[in-house]
Amino acid sequence: xxxxxxxxxxxxxxxxxxxxxxxxxxxxxxxxxxxxxxxxxxxxxxxxxxxxxxxxxxxxxxxxxxxxxxxxxxxxxxxxxxxxxxxxxxxxxxxxxxxxxxxxxxxxxxxxxxxxxxxxxxxxxxxxxxxxxxxxxxxxxxxxxxxxxxxxxxxxxxxxxxxxxxxxxxxxxxxxxxxxxxxxxxxxxxxxxxxxxxxxxxxxxxxxxxxxxxxxxxxxxxxxxxxxxxxxxxxxxxxxxxxxxxxxxxxxxxxxxxxxxxxxxxxxxxxxxxxxxxxxxxxxxxxxxxxxxxx
Amino acid sequence: xxxxxxxxxxxxxxxxxxxxxxxxxxxxxxxxxxxxxxxxxxxxxxxxxxxxxxxxxxxxxxxxxxxxxxxxxxxxxxxxxxxxxxxxxxxxxxxxxxxxxxxxxxxxxxxxxxxxxxxxxxxxxxxxxxxxxxxxxxxxxxxxxxxxxxxxxxxxxxxxxxxxxxxxxxxxxxxxxxxxxxxxxxxxxxxxxxxxxxxxxxxxxxxxxxxxxxxxxxxxxxxxxxxxxxxxxxxxxxxxxxxxxxxxxxxxxxxxxxxxxxxxxxxxxxxxxxxxxxxxxxxxxxxxxxxxxxx
Numbered sequence: 001x002x003x004x005x006x007x008x009x010x011x012x013x014x015x016x017x018x019x020x021x022x023x024x025x026x027x028x029x030x031x032x033x034x035x036x037x038x039x040x041x042x043x044x045x046x047x048x049x050x051x052x053x054x055x056x057x058x059x060x061x062x063x064x065x066x067x068x069x070x071x072x073x074x075x076x077x078x079x080x081x082x083x084x085x086x087x088x089x090x091x092x093x094x095x096x097x098x099x100x101x102x103x104x105x106x107x108x109x110x111x112x113x114x115x116x117x118x119x120x121x122x123x124x125x126x127x128x129x130x131x132x133x134x135x136x137x138x139x140x141x142x143x144x145x146x147x148x149x150x151x152x153x154x155x156x157x158x159x160x161x162x163x164x165x166x167x168x169x170x171x172x173x174x175x176x177x178x179x180x181x182x183x184x185x186x187x188x189x190x191x192x193x194x195x196x197x198x199x200x201x202x203x204x205x206x207x208x209x210x211x212x213x214x215x216x217x218x219x220x221x222x223x224x225x226x227x228x229x230x231x232x233x234x235x236x237x238x239x240x241x242x243x244x245x246x247x248x249x250x251x252x253x254x255x256x257x258x259x260x261x262x263x264x265x266x267x268x269x270x271x272x273x274x275x276x277x278x279x280x281x282x283x284x285x286x287x288x289x290x291x292x293x294x295x
Numbered sequence: 296x297x298x299x300x301x302x303x304x305x306x307x308x309x310x311x312x313x314x315x316x317x318x319x320x321x322x323x324x325x326x327x328x329x330x331x332x333x334x335x336x337x338x339x340x341x342x343x344x345x346x347x348x349x350x351x352x353x354x355x356x357x358x359x360x361x362x363x364x365x366x367x368x369x370x371x372x373x374x375x376x377x378x379x380x381x382x383x384x385x386x387x388x389x390x391x392x393x394x395x396x397x398x399x400x401x402x403x404x405x406x407x408x409x410x411x412x413x414x415x416x417x418x419x420x421x422x423x424x425x426x427x428x429x430x431x432x433x434x435x436x437x438x439x440x441x442x443x444x445x446x447x448x449x450x451x452x453x454x455x456x457x458x459x460x461x462x463x464x465x466x467x468x469x470x471x472x473x474x475x476x477x478x479x480x481x482x483x484x485x486x487x488x489x490x491x492x493x494x495x496x497x498x499x500x501x502x503x504x505x506x507x508x509x510x511x512x513x514x515x516x517x518x519x520x521x522x523x524x525x526x527x528x529x530x531x532x533x534x535x536x537x538x539x540x541x542x543x544x545x546x547x548x549x550x551x552x553x554x555x556x557x558x559x560x561x562x563x564x565x566x567x568x569x570x571x572x573x574x575x576x577x578x579x580x581x582x583x584x585x586x587x588x589x590x
Binding site for chain 1: 358372373418419420421432434436437439441442443444445446447448449450451452453454455456468469471509512513514516517518519520521546548549550551552553554
């Protein structure tokens with residue numbers, strides 16, 4: 001038996017087929033274009049493995065509808081991405097494959113990958129943030145995704161603007177929310193060059209860390225997770241994780257009891273594969289009738 | 296069979312005994328003094344009903360240890376309240392009563408009361424905030440309390456300071472966190488009189504609403520609950536709930552899809568009894584072996 005993992009990003013799709021032990025059998029990566037073409041390529045790829053597949057796991061860019069009782073369950077909903085509003089992603093796959101399909105956000109999938117398979121993780125709750133083109137977060141507690149009405153949209157939380165930061169913010173909805181201040185495009189717009197081109201000793205990095213640390217403080221106060229993982233392109237700056245840890249310590253002022261910052265705030269053990277490995281793990285849950293979790 | 300509910304506040308304790316239908320049989324309220332005297336009165340009250348009791352539910356001020364695997368499970372831990380640090384609250388009750396005991400925070404208990412018995416609540420997830428001497432929040436998703444490493448401490452989240460507010464903040468740990476800006480003592484320190492003495496048309500109320508609305512925005516983005524309930528002394532101002540709803544609408548700028556503000560942000564259906572009724576409900580769960588929830 002094999003499983004399929006669809007990591008559906010706004011820029012590219014990574015479609016994978018793997019065995020029950022998590023070994024990769026086939027993988028197909030292509031740019032995200034219009035829905036018909038993109039989902040057509042997903043379906044074509046999966047049809048090449050259809051006889052062997054036991055289940056499919058999907059982690060999608062969003063916002064998406066993750067509420068099984070909703071008429072639009074399985075849709076990409078109000079995304080700003082052109083052509084992708086109100087696309088019945090899950091329905092199109094179900095029309096071609098009579099298989100259990102797990103459906104969640106890309107960051108939930110990454111969180112699940114780290115939760116279930118990340119090396120040495122011995123936790124029952126964690127939060128995964130991606131800091132890249134956008135900022136998003138997924139959270140798990142006791143095997144279940146956090147969410148009720150919908151899935152979290154942690155990237156748009158409000159943070160205090162750093163006194164040395166005159167940037168007006170980059171979010172079309174909220175200007176100076178976390179994503180508007182600290183995402184890759186916000187850094188590029190502010191600094192006039194991509195984050196990857198900023199030297200490690202640029203004073204801006206402490207401002208970036210200040211914003212990310214605030215998000216982690218609020219996350220800790222609201223969810224009290226056992227671990228927070230920071231992934232995504234901006235976190236490729238090797239020095240940034242320690243800066244965030246230091247600012248987190250400073251901001252919490254000893255009020256929150258957590259493990260050491262090194263244990264509590266970590267990079268992804270699965271590197272860039274967290275979402276795909278999470279989709280595999282969710283596909284296995286779906287094959288066993290455990291997705292969505294019964295309450 | 297009867298159940299006991301211990302609403303353990305920093306100012307007063309409300310101890311109640313009720314029947315299986317939620318009817319109140321006996322209640323004893325007294326001020327919170329030193330731990331020995333206070334817990335002695337709890338134990339004495341419960342001993343008067345011990346032959347009938349099936350279980351006890353406790354909702355305590357905190358921070359408390361709610362992790363069953365922890366050596367200090369059942370303790371009040373690092374509270375700033377004098378004499379109450381490292382008090383083994385649960386252990387002292389267990390030494391006197393061989394009964395199932397549910398142990399959680401006061402705000403979790405209030406959240407559970409609204410979740411399980413609030414009139415007309417048909418939700419599977421909600422958040423309960425108390426805005427009073429302190430600010431605290433409890434959250435439930437699918438019958439389970441939110442929390443991993445510990446319980447939430449939502450009152451200390453960071454919010455943006457209103458441009459018209461020069462108050463330096465009142466929190467000894469974080470100055471301008473939510474509690475430092477918007478709790479009852481913060482209002483009194485800023486305005487020179489208690490919140491209850493401020494007229495309804497004082498311009499400050501829109502600043503207060505701005506802070507509370509920011510907390511609700513962050514809560515919605517991180518937890519995506521189906522409903523948020525605002526209780527506590529400051530919310531006795533009848534005009535404040537609508538002000539918070541209006542600011543919430545303004546701050547989310549249409550990004551978060553929620554029910555109408557009137558449905559999404561509500562006052563407590565159980566008024567000041569939410570925590571006691573929640574403790575009864577938790578005691579019943581404990582009597583049936585369902586507390587803490589098995590995962």
